[in-house]
Amino acid sequence: xxxxxxxxxxxxxxxxxxxMGLNDNKAGMQGLDKEKxxxxxxxxxxxxxxxxxxxxxxxxxxxxxxxxMQLKEKITTQQLLKAQLQVDKxxxxxxxxxxxxxxxxxxxxxxxxxxxxxxxxxxxxEKPIAVGSMSMLSTSNYHARRFGVRAAMPGFIAKxxxxxxxxxxxxxxxxxxxxxxxxxxLAEYDPNFMPMGLDExxxxxxxxxxxxxxxxxxxxxxxxxxxxxxxxNMCAKFNKGEVSSxxxxxEDNTSLMDDDLKQGGLSVENSVVFGTSAxxxxxxxRFRIEQKTQLTASAGIAPNTMLAKMCSDRNKPNGQYRxxxxxxxxxxxxxxxxxxxxPGIGKVTEKMLKALGIVTCSELYQQRALLSLLFSEISWRxxxxxxxxxxxxxxxxxxxxxxxxxxxxxxxxxxxxxxxxLCRELCRDLAQELQKEGLKGKTVTLKLKNVNFEVKTxxxxxxxxxxxxxxxxxxxxxxxxxxxxxxAPHPLRIRLMGVRVSGFLTEEEKKYxxxxxxxxxxxxxxxxxxxxxxxxxNQEYFTKNSEASHRQSFFDQKRAARQLDSENLxxxxxxxxQPFHDRKSSANFVEETEEVxxxxxxxxxxxxxxxxxxxxQSSNNLEGLNRHIDECLNGMLVKDTVEIFKNDSxxxxxxxxxxxKNEYVGECQKNKTDQLAGLDQSASVSDxxxxxxxxxxxxxxxxxxxxxRQPSNLSDIARNVCIEQCLFPxxxxxxxxxxxxxxxxxxxxxxxxxxEAKEDRVLVCPVCNSEQKTTxxxxxxxxxxxxxxKGLIQELTEKNKFLTKSYSTENSRKPGLFQRxx
DNA sequence: CGGATCGAC
DNA sequence: CTATGTCGATCCG
Numbered sequence: 001x002x003x004x005x006x007x008x009x010x011x012x013x014x015x016x017x018x019x020m021g022l023n024d025n026k027a028g029m030q031g032l033d034k035e036k037x038x039x040x041x042x043x044x045x046x047x048x049x050x051x052x053x054x055x056x057x058x059x060x061x062x063x064x065x066x067x068x069m070q071l072k073e074k075i076t077t078q079q080l081l082k083a084q085l086q087v088d089k090x091x092x093x094x095x096x097x098x099x100x101x102x103x104x105x106x107x108x109x110x111x112x113x114x115x116x117x118x119x120x121x122x123x124x125x126e127k128p129i130a131v132g133s134m135s136m137l138s139t140s141n142y143h144a145r146r147f148g149v150r151a152a153m154p155g156f157i158a159k160x161x162x163x164x165x166x167x168x169x170x171x172x173x174x175x176x177x178x179x180x181x182x183x184x185x186l187a188e189y190d191p192n193f194m195p196m197g198l199d200e201x202x203x204x205x206x207x208x209x210x211x212x213x214x215x216x217x218x219x220x221x222x223x224x225x226x227x228x229x230x231x232x233n234m235c236a237k238f239n240k241g242e243v244s245s246x247x248x249x250x251e252d253n254t255s256l257m258d259d260d261l262k263q264g265g266l267s268v269e270n271s272v273v274f275g276t277s278a279x280x281x282x283x284x285x286r287f288r289i290e291q292k293t294q295l296t297a298s299a300g301i302a303p304n305t306m307l308a309k310m311c312s313d314r315n316k317p318n319g320q321y322r323x324x325x326x327x328x329x330x331x332x333x334x335x336x337x338x339x340x341x342x343p344g345i346g347k348v349t350e351k352m353l354k355a356l357g358i359v360t361c362s363e364l365y366q367q368r369a370l371l372s373l374l375f376s377e378i379s380w381r382x383x384x385x386x387x388x389x390x391x392x393x394x395x396x397x398x399x400x401x402x403x404x405x406x407x408x409x410x411x412x413x414x415x416x417x418x419x420x421x422l423c424r425e426l427c428r429d430l431a432q433e434l435q436k437e438g439l440k441g442k443t444v445t446l447k448l449k450n451v452n453f454e455v456k457t458x459x460x461x462x463x464x465x466x467x468x469x470x471x472x473x474x475x476x477x478x479x480x481x482x483x484x485x486x487x488a489p490h491p492l493r494i495r496l497m498g499v500r501v502s503g504f505l506t507e508e509e510k511k512y513x514x515x516x517x518x519x520x521x522x523x524x525x526x527x528x529x530x531x532x533x534x535x536x537x538n539q540e541y542f543t544k545n546s547e548a549s550h551r552q553s554f555f556d557q558k559r560a561a562r563q564l565d566s567e568n569l570x571x572x573x574x575x576x577x578q579p580f581h582d583r584k585s586s587a588n589f590v591e592e593t594e595e596v597x598x599x600x601x602x603x604x605x606x607x608x609x610x611x612x613x614x615x616x617q618s619s620n621n622l623e624g625l626n627r628h629i630d631e632c633l634n635g636m637l638v639k640d641t642v643e644i645f646k647n648d649s650x651x652x653x654x655x656x657x658x659x660x661k662n663e664y665v666g667e668c669q670k671n672k673t674d675q676l677a678g679l680d681q682s683a684s685v686s687d688x689x690x691x692x693x694x695x696x697x698x699x700x701x702x703x704x705x706x707x708x709r710q711p712s713n714l715s716d717i718a719r720n721v722c723i724e725q726c727l728f729p730x731x732x733x734x735x736x737x738x739x740x741x742x743x744x745x746x747x748x749x750x751x752x753x754x755x756e757a758k759e760d761r762v763l764v765c766p767v768c769n770s771e772q773k774t775t776x777x778x779x780x781x782x783x784x785x786x787x788x789x790k791g792l793i794q795e796l797t798e799k800n801k802f803l804t805k806s807y808s809t810e811n812s813r814k815p816g817l818f819q820r821x822x
Numbered sequence: 823c824g825g826a827t828c829g830a831c
Numbered sequence: 832c833t834a835t836g837t838c839g840a841t842c843c844g
Contacts, residue, residue: 050834060827136835138831151831154834197831346829376842398839407836443823453834459824498836 031146037161041148044157053453061348065355068374072356075373084369087384091368094388099303100325102393103278105203106300106308107186107285110317112199114141115295116178117168129166130158138170142317175199178293185288189281194395202305204395205281212276221273222284225291282320306391307333309343330389334361342386361387400504404439405447406430407498412451414491416484423480424473426499431469439504440465444475447498448483455496458483461503472501 032040045051109115113131118124118141128144130137134155147162155167179198186193190203212220274284282299289297300311301322307330314321323333338359340350356374358364364371365387372380385391406429413419423446434440444466445459458479466472476499484492 045834048834054834057827132835133833135833138835152835156833200831344829348828378841402839403837405837409835411832445824455826457825461823496835500837 032148032161037148040160041157044160049452061351064348065352068352069355071374072370075370079373080369083372087368087372087380090381090384091388094384094390098327098388098390099393100327100330101206102204102303103206103209103325104302104305104308104393104395105189105205105278105282105285106302106305106312107182107201107203107289108298108300108312108316109182109199109289110296110298111139111141112178112295113139113170113175114144114168116175117171119294120174121168124166124168127166128162128164129168130155131168131170133169134159134167137167172198178295181293182289182295182297185285185292189285190395192395192397194397202308202395205278208281209276209278212281215276217273220275220280220284221271222288222291223271226270279320279322282322286318286320303330304389304391304393305395306343306386307389310337310341313341334387334389337361339364339386344382345386361389401437401439402504403441403500403502404430404433404437405445405498405500406433407447407496409449409496412493412495413497414493416492419480419484419492419494419497420477422497423476423499424469426497427473427476428469430499430501431467431472434467434472434501439501440467441501442466442503442505443501444472444479445500445502446476446479446483447496447500448480448492448494449496451493451495453495456483465503465505466501472499 114129117129117131126143128141128147128149130140130144130149132138132155137149137151137153137155137158139151140149140158144158144162144165147158147165149158149162149165158165158167175198179195183193183195183201186201186203189205189208193201193203195201272287274280274287278301282301286297286299289295296318298312298316298318299320300308300314301320302308302311303323303325307323310333311321311323323329339345339353339361342361345353353359353364356367356370358367364383368380368384368387371383374380375383406426408422408426410422413422442463442465443459443461445457447455447457449455460475460479462475466475
């Protein structure tokens with residue numbers, strides 16, 4: 001699906017509006033320019049509750065950024081150097097494990113829903129159309145996009161942008177059918193291909209490519225579909241590259257496939273033969289999709305899924321792109337690529353990174369040390385993977401489902417009565433789905449969005465798994481009651497309600513569950529006896545509701561007004577988007593709920609001795625007790641951890657932490673300054689905030705090196721610089737002020753090219769102070785790392801054996817220890 | 823564990 | 832009038 005937010009413009013401080021519209025607008029064609037689009041969106045938006053909420057969210061993001069920047073200010077040079085050391089060690093490992101041997105393909109149907117609708121209704125061709133409703137659009141065709149009409153935009157705003165816009169209602173049944181047709185083709189190339197929604201899929205064609213080499217030509221030969229209404233001339237024209245058989249998705253009908261086919265496929269009359277390369281395979285796939293469905297697809301070919309996905313975006317629509325399986329090709333592709341194009345980097349992350357002066361993937365790489373100090377381990381490692389172009393090289397089948405939910409948006413509901421019956425309906429729908437898959441979960445989550453678009457979730461975990469309507473509702477109802485009470489005496493004014501069940505039992509969990517303290521306590525028979533709980537204060541609503549029970553259920557009433565929701569899908573794609581069914585009216589509402597309430601109140605109450613702190617704990621239920629025990633356990637851990645950190649930081653501030661002796665520095669720096677002179681200064685568009693720090697960093701470094709004579713620091717920098725050069729030989733902009741720009745361009749592909757030592761040298765280990773003879777910096781770095789780890793483990797052993805154990809059994813790297821300074 | 827947030831389709 | 836629905840992941844308290 002095309003994604004309107006992808007190109008979201010966050011270059012402005014008040015990006016709230018810009019985010020909602022526009023992007024690449026081709027001049028000259030009919031349509032609107034950026035400015036007009038934003039103006040119209042602004043007018044339609046300004047003052048709305050929705051907009052106010054957007055502003056609020058934006059403020060929150062800004063606060064996050066502010067916090068991050070404060071954290072950044074506190075980072076010392078030493079911390080940064082240390083981080084650099086750690087991160088670069090990881091870089092080497094990652095680089096060594098780089099796997100370019102797989103061929104992954106990402107297939108992405110062009111403007112899928114819109115294309116299907118155009119195919120099936122010729123009147124829509126040539127017109128700007130969008131698929132969805134007045135309140136939300138799923139996608140638009142390329143014609144409509146010129147007016148700024150995009151996916152995830154409400155229809156009424158789209159109409160203002162493009163008054164002639166035709167809005168076609170969603171028809172999932174149809175899309176599902178087409179999707180199935182496409183999947184049939186894909187399965188021939190990779191039986192284990194991974195569909196991502198209706199219009200996208202990943203394939204691993206590595207095996208297919210091997211087999212294909214031995215295929216006879218006629219197995220790679222495909223015929224034009226002459227049955228298509230586009231007449232028999234079509235294939236002739238197609239072969240000449242004159243026309244595309246696809247519906248007109250875009251005016252400048254650039255059917256790349258035609259060109260591709262002319263070059264690649266050997267075409268004879270009404271058939272085409274495809275070659276054996278990856279490109280040819282993908283052309284073949286796209287050709288077959290188009291022949292079968294009259295729809296075009298774009299594709300990306302690369303050594304891993306992340307790259308393949310980004311490739312499919314490159315020549316969209318109706319095009320393909322390949323990154324050849326070479327390290328340098330990968331890095332070239334990434335060099336100037338905006339991070340926003342990377343799957344997983346969204347609006348918020350983009351903005352945060354931008355605050356650090358990071359816009360492209362190469363900048364992401366350059367700032368790796370800083371990022372490792374500002375972000376969680378998971379985040380910065382992900383950033384590192386991205387900037388190195390690493391991703392999954394195989395398609396793992398998606399595991400067990402983790403949750404199931406259903407939610408609905410409606411016009412304001414503010415009476416408790418309606419809210420409860422709505423909640424029950426949601427639970428009923430959800431229970432039905434749960435039972436279809438035979439799932440039971442322990443956690444029920446209620447989601448509410450009030451009329452100001454503020455979203456709240458409230459969850460409750462119960463001891464025994466739930467799956468029936470009554471079981472789920474029993475939990476959800478209490479959560480809802482609490483929320484209603486919390487705003488009393490005002491009514492709860494909501495526009496959305498949702499119910500989710502999670503915490504399913506998997507095989508893994510069952511084992512784990514047995515050992516867990518929860519089940520330990522649960523299994524102890526002697527500790528539980530029943531106790532009755534006072535009724536919730538919202539009970540009156542249930543009795544009141546019985547009067548209304550002769551009426552139709554809430555959604556039965558609303559249903560007529562909302563015909564649009566009546567689509568459904570094949571079970572495979574549905575996942576909760578079930579059609580509405582006729583419901584029994586909730587005649588037995590009261591009895592049901594009371595029954596369940598009783599069930600809920602079978603709760604234990606006793607005094608326990610906490611096995612951790614040995615204090616007596618009186619608790620209404622086991623959950624409370626368990627929570628206490630958990631907190632106790634956590635408390636101990638936290639205390640210990642804090643001590644370790646204290647210790648670590650004291651060691652960290654040891655003077656002369658990094659005392660490397662080597663002349664390598666001089667070389668690198670000289671080259672750097674040389675090159676800096678030749679740099680195009682105009683290219684260095686700079687965020688003042690970011691370069692402040694790098695500038696400062698540079699100052700500190702030069703101060704240190706001149707005053708304290710610590711060439712070691714420089715050597716470190718030099719080393720890092722060398723890595724950068726290797727990865728991104730020609731940096732384009734940013735950070736020129738740091739005076740440590742790239743020097744030479746190294747061609748090699750193996751990671752050993754990072755530090756090509758020219759002669760033996762003796763370096764002093766900054767940890768153990770011993771002299772280390774070394775031929776290259778890699779082995780020296782390894783020594784330093786081992787030293788660091790040794791030291792840490794020793795300290796830990798003294799401090800806390802428990803921690804040390806888990807610590808040393810992990811892999812030898814502990815990046816986490818360095819990144820956080822409490 | 824619970825709640826909020828992000829990101830993808 | 833009129834700003835989705837569903838799911839997984841992550842972070843923080």
